[in-house]
Amino acid sequence: MQEIIDQFNGGDKEAAISAAVHYIDEHPREVDAYRMLAAMLINMKAFDQADELIVKALGLFRDDPELRYNWGLSAYQQGSFKDALARLLPLTGKEITPSLRADAAYMVALSYQELGDDVRAVAFAMTAHDLFPEAIDAAVLTANLLLGQGVNEPVKPILAPLLKTGNAQVLLAYGMAVSATGEDGSQYLDEAKKADPDSYQRARELVHFLSEQEQHDEQ
Numbered sequence: 001m002q003e004i005i006d007q008f009n010g011g012d013k014e015a016a017i018s019a020a021v022h023y024i025d026e027h028p029r030e031v032d033a034y035r036m037l038a039a040m041l042i043n044m045k046a047f048d049q050a051d052e053l054i055v056k057a058l059g060l061f062r063d064d065p066e067l068r069y070n071w072g073l074s075a076y077q078q079g080s081f082k083d084a085l086a087r088l089l090p091l092t093g094k095e096i097t098p099s100l101r102a103d104a105a106y107m108v109a110l111s112y113q114e115l116g117d118d119v120r121a122v123a124f125a126m127t128a129h130d131l132f133p134e135a136i137d138a139a140v141l142t143a144n145l146l147l148g149q150g151v152n153e154p155v156k157p158i159l160a161p162l163l164k165t166g167n168a169q170v171l172l173a174y175g176m177a178v179s180a181t182g183e184d185g186s187q188y189l190d191e192a193k194k195a196d197p198d199s200y201q202r203a204r205e206l207v208h209f210l211s212e213q214e215q216h217d218e219q
């Protein structure tokens with residue numbers, strides 16, 4: 001199967017998907033083959049085919065957690081956030097392996113964020129971060145959710161170990177947290193701007209918008 005995965009990652013995606021289908025025909029009881037093909041179809045945004053495959057596979061491999069994760073990912077990418085939650089929440093229990101639990105918690109956090117429930121979103125983002133503190137995506141999501149709620153001080157210890165990566169989102173969120181707590185965060189903001197000017201500009205526009213909204217709410 002690794003050859004098929006390498007073929008897909010190398011850009012020959014249609015041929016890889018055909019090879020994966022053929023592989024499943026020859027090995028219908030290998031759950032990894034269904035996981036592989038489902039991930040490929042989701043990557044190609046072939047959601048109907050992915051969902052059909054996953055539902056069939058879940059009938060063969062009852063409640064396989066990785067298949068269920070892909071099912072939740074498919075729902076999220078289609079904008080069906082409540083369906084994503086229904087599929088992913090069972091994967092955030094302690095009986096799930098830490099790596100998959102962290103991935104599921106991260107996607108649950110994103111789903112709650114899309115539904116406007118930032119309190120639950122930050123709780124699951126922090127779970128994902130606690131499971132894998134070195135994961136940039138979970139750390140940045142946690143930081144941004146906290147900053148959006150005006151909770152600034154806890155952001156610094158979350159992001160400080162990741163500053164060495166030079167990631168623009170880490171630098172930007174850290175700089176904003178430092179500035180929000182009355183210190184000089186300009187060094188980190190400047191580094192973020194150099195690393196990714198577009199992301200920096202979008203974030204600054206968002207901060208300006210939120211600031212205006214806060215002033216409007218206080219009137």
